[in-house]
Amino acid sequence: MKIIGINGSPRANGNTKAALDIMGEVFAREGIDFEVLHIGHQLAPCSGCFRCAKTHTCTLPDDGLNDMYQRLIQADGVVFGSPVYFASITSGMRCFMDRMGCIDMNNGRQFRFKVGVPLVVARRAGAVNAIDELVHYINYAQMIIPGSLYWPLVYGNKPGEVAQDPEGVQTVQVLAQSMAYVMKAMEAGKSQIPLPELPRKAYTNFVR
Numbered sequence: 001m002k003i004i005g006i007n008g009s010p011r012a013n014g015n016t017k018a019a020l021d022i023m024g025e026v027f028a029r030e031g032i033d034f035e036v037l038h039i040g041h042q043l044a045p046c047s048g049c050f051r052c053a054k055t056h057t058c059t060l061p062d063d064g065l066n067d068m069y070q071r072l073i074q075a076d077g078v079v080f081g082s083p084v085y086f087a088s089i090t091s092g093m094r095c096f097m098d099r100m101g102c103i104d105m106n107n108g109r110q111f112r113f114k115v116g117v118p119l120v121v122a123r124r125a126g127a128v129n130a131i132d133e134l135v136h137y138i139n140y141a142q143m144i145i146p147g148s149l150y151w152p153l154v155y156g157n158k159p160g161e162v163a164q165d166p167e168g169v170q171t172v173q174v175l176a177q178s179m180a181y182v183m184k185a186m187e188a189g190k191s192q193i194p195l196p197e198l199p200r201k202a203y204t205n206f207v208r
Helices: 015-029 065-074 091-105 127-140 166-189
Strands: 002-007 033-038 077-083 115-122 153-155
Touching (some): 002 015, 002 065, 015 166, 077 127, 091 127
Parallel strands (some): 002 033, 077 115
């Protein structure tokens, strides 16, 4: 089994990476492979062209997103991590979620019934707003979202400060344990309970 963590911070080794690493320690004890992909500033925003409906890939100039998408398809679970700068997820994380979501809904919903969780790091406020944003994307992808003892957030400002938030550390540790349990339970049940058929999506336009 494998889980991929998405580091939506411009900083490759800031508090978001530290929080992901805390979860990674739990995954290692559970015998689950864990890899972190760093987004940074590299991604362009979605253009809304919907050419991915035909190509099943993003047709914008190659910036690494298609490779990341293929790697996520192979994973069993995904942790979507973002710091909070202005009461929301970062612009890089939004570009990632917009484009990844657009490709996936036009490619047979490859994230469907994978396990996915949000993970947010904040200095002070805006964390719950950011969690809500990530949950909207994860839920639309039909991913399974396990919970923890609290909302999946950790507090910290300077790199490494998340370690000084014991409740936050415990929260993401339990979140990792929940992910591992759900993934293993789903794997054990695959032979007994097949996935439901994916229907053709009905689109309704309220402008008449």
